[in-house]
Amino acid sequence: MSEPQEIIPIAKHDLVGIVADLFADGHRLVQIGCSTLTDAYELNYSFDKEYRFRNLRVTVTPGEEIPSISVIYPNAFLYENEIHDLFGVSIRNIAVDYRGTLYRTAIRTPFSIDNVKLPEPPKQKVQPSGDSPVSAKVPAGMSEQQKD
Amino acid sequence: MAHKNIIPIGPQHPVLPEPIHFDLVTEDEKIVDAIPSISYVHRGLERLVEKRDFLDFVHVADRICGLCSFMHSMGYCQAVEEIMGVEVPQRALYLRSIWAELSRIHSHIFWLGVAADAFGFESLFMQAMRQREQVLDIFEETTGGRVILGVCKVGGVRRDISADTLKGIVKRLTKLKKDLEEIGSVFINDYSVQHRLCGVGFISREDAYTLGCLGPMARASGLFIDMRALGYAAYKFLEFEPMVETAGDCHARCLVRIRENYHSIDLIRQAVDKIPEGPFAVTVKGVPDGEYFSRVEQPRGEVIHYVKGNGSRFLQRFRVRVPTFSNIPAMIRVLKGAEIADVPNIILTIDPCISCTER
Numbered sequence: 001m002s003e004p005q006e007i008i009p010i011a012k013h014d015l016v017g018i019v020a021d022l023f024a025d026g027h028r029l030v031q032i033g034c035s036t037l038t039d040a041y042e043l044n045y046s047f048d049k050e051y052r053f054r055n056l057r058v059t060v061t062p063g064e065e066i067p068s069i070s071v072i073y074p075n076a077f078l079y080e081n082e083i084h085d086l087f088g089v090s091i092r093n094i095a096v097d098y099r100g101t102l103y104r105t106a107i108r109t110p111f112s113i114d115n116v117k118l119p120e121p122p123k124q125k126v127q128p129s130g131d132s133p134v135s136a137k138v139p140a141g142m143s144e145q146q147k148d
Numbered sequence: 149m150a151h152k153n154i155i156p157i158g159p160q161h162p163v164l165p166e167p168i169h170f171d172l173v174t175e176d177e178k179i180v181d182a183i184p185s186i187s188y189v190h191r192g193l194e195r196l197v198e199k200r201d202f203l204d205f206v207h208v209a210d211r212i213c214g215l216c217s218f219m220h221s222m223g224y225c226q227a228v229e230e231i232m233g234v235e236v237p238q239r240a241l242y243l244r245s246i247w248a249e250l251s252r253i254h255s256h257i258f259w260l261g262v263a264a265d266a267f268g269f270e271s272l273f274m275q276a277m278r279q280r281e282q283v284l285d286i287f288e289e290t291t292g293g294r295v296i297l298g299v300c301k302v303g304g305v306r307r308d309i310s311a312d313t314l315k316g317i318v319k320r321l322t323k324l325k326k327d328l329e330e331i332g333s334v335f336i337n338d339y340s341v342q343h344r345l346c347g348v349g350f351i352s353r354e355d356a357y358t359l360g361c362l363g364p365m366a367r368a369s370g371l372f373i374d375m376r377a378l379g380y381a382a383y384k385f386l387e388f389e390p391m392v393e394t395a396g397d398c399h400a401r402c403l404v405r406i407r408e409n410y411h412s413i414d415l416i417r418q419a420v421d422k423i424p425e426g427p428f429a430v431t432v433k434g435v436p437d438g439e440y441f442s443r444v445e446q447p448r449g450e451v452i453h454y455v456k457g458n459g460s461r462f463l464q465r466f467r468v469r470v471p472t473f474s475n476i477p478a479m480i481r482v483l484k485g486a487e488i489a490d491v492p493n494i495i496l497t498i499d500p501c502i503s504c505t506e507r
Contacts, residue, residue: 003378005441029360031452031469046441046452051378053441075360075477096183103187103506110192117198119462122435 006054007044012066015045015058019069022047027054029069032079034087036116041089045069060089062113070095078102086111151175155488159188163266163492166502170495174488182483184476190506197463202228202436205463206301209453212468213504214295215258218251219446220453220468220504221300226380227442227455228302234432238382240304242423245382246317247290247297247305248444249412249419253321254283255447256405256412257328259499260335263402266492267344272334279327286317304429314420321413332406345399349482349494352396359478362471363449364408365498367392368400375445386418401497435461448472448499470504 010018030046030053037059043066045056060066068091070076080091081102088109100108107115153174159167167188173181196208209224210217222244229236261276284294290309291299299306309317335341351361356369366373367390374390376383391407393400436457444451449471456465475498482494 003380003443007439028357030450031474033452033454033467033469035456035465035467044454053443055441073360074358075474078473078476102185103190105187105190105192111195116195118464119198119458119460121458121460 003051003053007057008054009057009059012058012060012064015056016067016069016072018056019045019072023072025049029073029076032069032076032083034083034089034111036087036111036113036118038118039113041087041113043083043089062088063090065090065092067092068094085109088112152180157491157495161492163496164500165262165496166500168495168500168502168505170483170491172483172488172491177488179483179486179488179491182480184480186502186506188506189503193507194466194468197466199462201461202457202463203302203432203461205466207298210296210298210300212507213470213501215255215501216251216446216448216451216470216504217295218247218297218300219444219451221297222248222381223442223444223451223453223468224455224466225300225302226444227440227453228436228457230440230442231436231438231455231457232302232432232434234303234430236304237427237430238424239308239426240428241382242385242419243305243309243428244300245386246309246314246416246419246423247287247299248381249415250283250286251297252447253324253409253412254280254287255499256409257283259405259447259496260331260402263493263496264335264341266496267341269334269341272331275331279324279331282320282324282327286320289313290317301429303432304427306429308428314423318417318420321416325410325413328406328409332409335402335406342399344490344493345397345402346395347397347399348490349398349401349486349497350396351478351482353394355481356396356478359481360474361449361478362474363446363499364401364404365475365478366449368404369396370394373450375443375450378443380442380444382419382422385422386415388415398493398497405499435459436463439465446471448501448504449475451504468504468507470501470507472498472501472505475500476505 027047027049030048033044035042040059040061043058077096080094081098083089085103155172158169169185171183172179206221210221212220257280261273264272288294291297353370372390376388391404393403437459439456442453452469454467458464479498
């Protein structure tokens with residue numbers, strides 16, 4: 001099964017307007033998720049209408065505040081409180097704001113950039129040029145002694 | 149003038165199967181507001197992707213919840229397979245559908261029993277649990293486990309089911325259907341059950357859609373939302389239709405689950421008739437590099453498994469959004485205006501699975 005899924009990056013200031021359009025068009029809010037990047041947070045707002053799945057993606061830096069969409073979708077308050085408590089993302093004007101008490105964890109914001117260890121992506125293999133083979137560990141033009 | 153009180157329910161309560169807390173603001177016997185409180189069983193499972201290889205993580209996904217165990221592992225495997233472009237053999241797709249429908253049957257029977265216990269019908273609860281044992285026996289014979297099956301893996305399934313065993317399963321489910329009709333008729337026709345459930349916990353179709361209702365709670369209010377319509381696993385080959393009621397109350401949710409039991413037995417019969425011979429797993433080579441939202445219909449509704457990989461053996465992100473999390477706002481709306489004595493029935497009719505909700 002391969003369900004067509006759209007991921008649409010948008011700016012923070014466009015979020016509420018686009019979400020209001022989706023609500024007027026009859027979309028339901030499926031979920032709001034957050035992923036930790038190296039130096040930012042990626043929020044996915046997922047919507048569905050008649051099994052057509054689309055995501056709005058907003059990237060925010062630590063300390064940056066984003067507006068709540070719970071004024072449009074009342075059920076968004078739980079997701080937004082969860083993101084605030086686990087990731088430390090500031091969301092203003094949440095309809096029911098638990099102020100950090102929805103998830104009572106031993107360490108604050110356990111999914112934040114400071115606490116999450118992201119996996120290292122695999123090293124890119126250097127493409128060989130000409131006839132001389134080049135090791136992936138030693139960039140072309142550098143000797144074994146110089147690589148250290 | 150009505151006097152306002154705050155009555156706490158949970159996290160420990162005889163009616164609640166798992167810990168969740170509500171502060172119910174009441175005026176006399178009527179509830180005017182409900183404030184949920186969770187995080188009693190938050191385990192931080194999503195962060196375990198940092199320490200578990202993506203192939204091993206399916207065992208963690210299995211253990212997010214006991215009742216929805218197989219669906220979690222299936223949703224996770226589907227997401228990884230989609231990212232990696234793994235072609236799962238058809239036989240494995242059929243086996244996954246059979247185990248998924250068995251999971252649905254045992255979860256719904258469990259719910260029927262717990263709901264009967266909530267309104268004091270102990271003998272009906274005992275009978276339901278006795279019927280559920282037949283499904284758990286099938287699980288044990290086919291997978292080795294009664295609750296945590298551990299049978300789904302990236303690329304297929306770990307075990308096959310022989311043709312004779314499949315035929316035996318269909319025979320046993322035919323007998324189970326007759327037993328379920330007996331206890332189902334009590335839920336449908338018994339005066340005392342109707343008195344406790346009819347007209348209680350009503351939510352309209354529009355409110356159910358706006359508040360993100362899923363699963364039997366949504367379908368009991370007339371919403372045709374069932375992720376099996378997407379055709380994942382072997383559902384594209386089976387004749388499937390969502391079971392929908394329109395009354396929108398606790399009794400309608402009960403009816404939806406009873407009808408889904410019968411429909412699941414029919415889906416298993418269809419799958420056993422159509423299942424092809426062949427391999428039940430493929431070898432998976434490579435690592436996931438990409439992202440995908442896998443959507444599966446659990447017994448409680450649509451579950452989303454979001455998987456993001458960056459080319460290493462450890463995933464960058466695994467996120468689960470379970471149907472109970474989505475149904476909680478609707479439950480709060482339903483609680484407002486209800487009587488205190490109806491609170492256990494209303495909470496139970498969303499079939500809350502808090503271990504899924506909090507991960």
